[in-house]
Amino acid sequence: MRSILVLLASSSYVALVCALSLPDGLKSRIAPRSLDFVRKDKIHIPPQEWIKKAPAPSDHTIHLKIGIKQNEEGLEFIRSHLMKSSDPTHELYTSHLTHSDILSLTSPSPSSLSAIESWLADHSITPSTHTHTPSASKDWLTLQIPISKAEDLLNATYSVYEHWKTGAQIIRTEEYHLPKFVMDHVDVVAPTTWFSSMHANARGVKPVPLSPPTNGPTGDEVKVVSTVGEGGVNITALCNVTLVTNLCLRTFYGSVDYVPKAAGRNQVGVTGYLGETALKADLQMFLASERPDASGHTFSVDLINGGTNPQTLNSTQIANGVGIEANLDTQTVFGVTFPTPQVFYSTGGSPPFIPDLDTPTNTNEPYLNWIEFMMGQEKLPSVVTTSYDDNEQTVPFAFAKRVCDSFMILSARGVSLLFGSGDEGVGPNGTGAEDVCFTNDGKNRTTFLPNFPSTCPFITSVGATQDFAPERAVDILEGDFFSGGGFSNYFARPAYQEEAVGAYVESLGGANKGLFNPGGRGVPDVAAQGLNFKIAWNGEFLAVSGTSASTPLFASFITLLNDDRLSRGLGPLGFLNPWLYSVGKKGLNDITIGASTGCNTNGFPAAKGWDAVTGLGTPNFKELLKLV
Numbered sequence: 001m002r003s004i005l006v007l008l009a010s011s012s013y014v015a016l017v018c019a020l021s022l023p024d025g026l027k028s029r030i031a032p033r034s035l036d037f038v039r040k041d042k043i044h045i046p047p048q049e050w051i052k053k054a055p056a057p058s059d060h061t062i063h064l065k066i067g068i069k070q071n072e073e074g075l076e077f078i079r080s081h082l083m084k085s086s087d088p089t090h091e092l093y094t095s096h097l098t099h100s101d102i103l104s105l106t107s108p109s110p111s112s113l114s115a116i117e118s119w120l121a122d123h124s125i126t127p128s129t130h131t132h133t134p135s136a137s138k139d140w141l142t143l144q145i146p147i148s149k150a151e152d153l154l155n156a157t158y159s160v161y162e163h164w165k166t167g168a169q170i171i172r173t174e175e176y177h178l179p180k181f182v183m184d185h186v187d188v189v190a191p192t193t194w195f196s197s198m199h200a201n202a203r204g205v206k207p208v209p210l211s212p213p214t215n216g217p218t219g220d221e222v223k224v225v226s227t228v229g230e231g232g233v234n235i236t237a238l239c240n241v242t243l244v245t246n247l248c249l250r251t252f253y254g255s256v257d258y259v260p261k262a263a264g265r266n267q268v269g270v271t272g273y274l275g276e277t278a279l280k281a282d283l284q285m286f287l288a289s290e291r292p293d294a295s296g297h298t299f300s301v302d303l304i305n306g307g308t309n310p311q312t313l314n315s316t317q318i319a320n321g322v323g324i325e326a327n328l329d330t331q332t333v334f335g336v337t338f339p340t341p342q343v344f345y346s347t348g349g350s351p352p353f354i355p356d357l358d359t360p361t362n363t364n365e366p367y368l369n370w371i372e373f374m375m376g377q378e379k380l381p382s383v384v385t386t387s388y389d390d391n392e393q394t395v396p397f398a399f400a401k402r403v404c405d406s407f408m409i410l411s412a413r414g415v416s417l418l419f420g421s422g423d424e425g426v427g428p429n430g431t432g433a434e435d436v437c438f439t440n441d442g443k444n445r446t447t448f449l450p451n452f453p454s455t456c457p458f459i460t461s462v463g464a465t466q467d468f469a470p471e472r473a474v475d476i477l478e479g480d481f482f483s484g485g486g487f488s489n490y491f492a493r494p495a496y497q498e499e500a501v502g503a504y505v506e507s508l509g510g511a512n513k514g515l516f517n518p519g520g521r522g523v524p525d526v527a528a529q530g531l532n533f534k535i536a537w538n539g540e541f542l543a544v545s546g547t548s549a550s551t552p553l554f555a556s557f558i559t560l561l562n563d564d565r566l567s568r569g570l571g572p573l574g575f576l577n578p579w580l581y582s583v584g585k586k587g588l589n590d591i592t593i594g595a596s597t598g599c600n601t602n603g604f605p606a607a608k609g610w611d612a613v614t615g616l617g618t619p620n621f622k623e624l625l626k627l628v
Contacts, residue, residue: 036180044174044193044396045442049164056158056171058148065368066141067187067402068112074105075405082412082458083495086575088583094571096414099378106409107137112185116141119182123153134376140368147171154178154189161195170195188398190368195394239468243543244532246290246335249553252468252529254621255336255560262566263340268559269381270299270329270552271345271370273388277309277317278326278344285536286331291338299330299342305369307346318538327537328544329387329552336556340563343381345370367453371406382562382572383416385555387548389451391427392490393440400490404456411575416562417459418555418576420547421524422451422484425598426516429480437599448486448516448599454523455488460576461523462551463614464530465591473594473606473613474530474545481545483527485596485604485612487520496578497522500585500610507607515601525577527591527614528554557619561628573628580616587624588617 046052084092097105120130125143132138143150147158155177162169176192239248250256260266272278280298287294301309313322326344333342347370374380392400407417427437427449439445454461463483464474474483487493493501501522530550532543562572573579580588591614597603604612 038177038180038183044195045440046161046172046174046195047391047394047436047440048438049436050161050170050195051164053160053162053169056147056160058146058151060147060171061144062147062150062158062171062191064143064145064150064153065190066116066143067189067368068108068116068139068141069185069187070106070108070139070405074107075408078102078105078409078412082408082575083578085412086578088579094414094565094574096571096574097412099413102375102409102413103137106139108139108185113138115182115185119179120153123149125149125153133372137375139375140372154192156192187402188396190399193396194399235468241467242532243534244529245534246286246332249529249533250336253557253619254623255557258560258621258625260337260340260560260563262563265566266559266563266572267341267343267381268333268337268555269343269345269384270326270333271347271384271386271388272307272309272326272329273347273349273370275308275322276326277311277313277323277346278330279311279313279323279537281311282323282327282536282538283331283334285539285541286327287334289536289541290331290335290534294334294338297334297339299334299344301344301346302373304345304347304373306348308348309344309346313538321537324535324537324542324544325387325548328533328535328546328548329385331535332533332549332552333385333556333559336553337559337563340559345373347373367403371403371410374410375406380410380413380415382414382566382574383418383555383559384410385418385552386453387420387546387551389420389422389454389484391436391449392452392455392488393447393449395452397490400452400456403453404458404491407453407456408458411458414572414574416555416558416573416576418462418551418558419454419456419459420484420551421454421461421463423464423481423546423548424449424484425482425596426484426486426601426603427599429598429600446515446599448512448601448603450486450488450516450520450523451484452490454484455491455521457491457494457521457577458575460525460554460580461615462547462554463524463527463596464545464547464550465527465594465614465618466529466531470593471529471589471591471618473527473591473596475594475597476531476545480598481531482596482598482603483524483530483594483613484547485523485615487516487518487522487612489517489520491521493519493521494577496581497610500581500616504607504610504612508604512601512604515599522610522612522615524612524615525580526554526588526616526618528557528618554619557621557624560621561624564625565628581610583627584624585616587620587627589620590617 084090085095130141130143133140156173158171158173160169161172172195173192178186235252238251283298330344437446437449439447453459463485465471466474505518528550530547531545533549535542535544592606592608594606595603596613606613610616
């Protein structure tokens with residue numbers, strides 16, 4: 001029995017309590033401040049492919065991440081500086097911020113940290129039960145608590161949801177609340193309302209029926225390649241559209257005779273999620289065929305949030321094709337950029353939830369874990385390529401904005417971030433349960449589906465092309481592979497896109513009106529070949545397609561451009577888009593054939609200049625080299 005008094009002072013109501021017995025489990029609920037909840041995130045209706053199955057187990061452990069509000073003035077300074085440092089006409093061009101600069105500009109205020117600690121203390125959550133990350137800035141806080149405690153903390157109700165097609169299960173809530181006194185100190189809490197089906201963009205995996213040579217290019221091939229720039233290359237003879245080799249790609253785009261000069265000062269990063277693993281034995285098999293001069297070299301690995309990178313696949317992993325995505329990314333990059341060092345980031349976070357195991361890893365929001373890790377690093381790669389995305393509307397806006405702001409911060413430090421634009425055009429074709437081209441607001445209106453993080457204005461989005469004479473937007477009906485593109489419903493069109501994207505929207509003449517946001521950030525920014533890349537996986541050669549191929553390829557050419565700049569004492573390019581839309585476009589091949597269909601519509605057409613299929617175009621490395 002606890003005796004609680006009613007105290008009245010003047011006309012002020014100090015506290016109101018009564019004598020009663022309280023079970024220990026309810027003690028946290030009587031904290032006066034915590035009773036005054038305000039909804040933090042609007043009700044986020046699960047996409048139709050997610051089905052509510054049951055209440056979340058109350059004793060299930062959840063990793064709850066709290067994004068503590070960063071210094072607003074500092075963020076605005078970073079945003080302003082980024083626009084200057086990425087503008088080739090500005091005196092601060094490529095003048096990137098340092099790790100210490102970022103810490104001083106973004107670290108949460110002491111009052112924010114104090115308010116959040118008080119909130120947690122109200123729920124008997126002590127500092128010994130949680131961690132601040134990165135340790136220097138403390139702008140993320142991670143708790144390991146049971147669902148019952150999370151529900152009390154957030155005045156929320158968690159449930160188990162199942163994806164109708166894959167059977168994957170996640171624990172989510174459709175809304176959550178925060179007490180008023182911490183509302184202004186928290187940006188986002190996760191996992192809460194993001195019903196993600198995050199996926200890699202590798203498609204159309206096909207075994208190669210005939211074993212390609214494993215001793216590198218033949219003498220004739222080397223002779224042909226050596227005449228690049230002298231009109232002596234027969235691309236149609238060198239490049240087979242059914243099996244596109246790394247040698248073909250380097251020749252077609254003009255980097256085959258470029259020799260890196262500053263590899264020791266440069267680095268390129270490749271991200272891996274969803275249990276992907278990059279196999280080093282397969283890399284050696286690939287290099288023996290495509291880059292024999294690189295044989296014996298390999299990439300380094302950083303393991304994040306329990307990520308793993310096993311080098312032997314079990315039967316289940318083989319059946320599921322684990323490693324195809326990671327091999328495609330790492331091999332494509334190594335084939336173009338060798339001997340530039342490459343790091344593979346393996347970020348844990350999959351599977352999201354296994355009902356019969358008491359696992360704390362029940363979230364499929366790995367971008368947060370990767371971002372936390374990168375924010376804590378003093379040295380970063382000059383380029384990072386990512387081949388994973390999700391429908392923008394499945395990502396709550398508060399979460400998308402916090403992640404996008406984090407990409408802005410990494411860009412301000414001189415990192416070029418490239419993401420695949422997706423493989424389903426403006427959205428998946430299909431009927432019934434497979435047709436998911438509807439608004440996620442309960443109104444079920446038909447809409448095009450842009451992909452996040454491609455819609456973030458601080459990254460470079462990469463679409464896909466096919467064929468060589470002429471090159472065209474990829475549009476493979478078999479397997480529904482179309483270069484992803486469209487317009488964000490979250491982020492407005494940035495200034496650097498105004499002229500090019502505005503002209504394209506006007507040229508549509510009202511086509512697809514009501515199906516997309518004409519004032520949104522346009523996707524993609526650029527494109528590259530993305531069909532039938534030759535890779536090695538599990539001891540055999542495969543042909544693999546997707547923007548998962550085009551993204552690491554374009555990222556590789558940016559890595560080489562950085563190499564040239566570093567060799568001349570200049571800084572890396574960093575955030576690419578302002579340069580691409582003003583100067584770099586002169587070194588791109590404009591793609592005007594093809595379209596990004598989807599959602600059972602004709603989608604968007606490729607066109608002269610920028611378009612929502614191939615962006616500004618594909619790389620002409622020799623011209624880009626002149627422009628940097």
